[in-house]
Amino acid sequence: MKKKEVMVLEDLLGSNKKIAGDIRKKLSEKGILAINLLSSPGAGKTSLLEKLSEVLTPGYKMAVIEGDIETERDAERIRAKGIQAWQISTGGACHLDAKMVGKVFSEIPTDLDFLFIENVGNLVCPASFDLGESLRCVLLSIPEGDDKPKKYPKAFFTSDALIISKTDLLDKMPFNVNRAVQESLDVNPKLKAFKISSVDGTGIKEFVDYLVKNLNKLRRANA
């Protein structure tokens, strides 16, 4: 018996990245912009989607993939708005991965404009898993505190947009918006920052404009 050293240099997330790449390619070819929403639990992802459904439709067609550990609750909230939604229950896993998204892929209508993927509420694990999205948005809500970007850097480092949510609570809680934005930009200088409230509608139009701009960009690139 002899010992042999073998060089491998293989990415542990290589298989996930491959599936995600296939999903991104297929969605882009269909002209669908996929958006992966990341945040801690209770930051307002589902409320933002409910609000977006009121503003985006009927001009645009959207659908939602909901990721949770258990229950259909979020998908039911989205369906109540007349929007098609699929619930993926991870059964304990703390994040969605590309394979889970791939399972509902065949049911996604080809005439969609926006496919939102609401990840499992968790600011840590989901950040490592590419789902084949074209845009990744991280939400940080006022009650969570303005010090989170550097404590959970990966979520901010890998995102395209920062959404500071629940701004209607700003006068009730100490939260320094400038600090939250600056710390996010330290970790990721390319982040585009939005301040929104799904309750009073602040910033929703700006965010919708950003989504539409990215949809048009994706369609021009695939024309």
Add this chain to the structure above:
Amino acid sequence: MHELSLIANLFEIMEQKAKEKNSKKITYVKLQVGVLSGAVPELLETAFNIYKKETLASEADLEIEKVPLKLKCKDCGALTIKDDLVLNCSSCGSTNLETLEGTDLYLEKMELEIEDS
């Protein structure tokens, strides 16, 4: 705690490589863990030691090399190694950067027992 699913992926790769080399025993495994890989080295080690039981790597030692964040400035070309999380060029201060290393998680190498032929 997604480290267990990362380790499950690791074992898939390890077992496939061992099979290709006709080896039935893995004695050493080395991982490269980027500071922004999103994985915690200590948790990877715990997950590895749980997972390895009753596998080809049941007696394998794990070594983890932490890989710092390495950036290249797209404006002046300078290389920056970052130990804080303020991403700017150490030479000109630009934030127009390309990430070269420090965000991934790699199985670098392993040591196998192979029967004498």
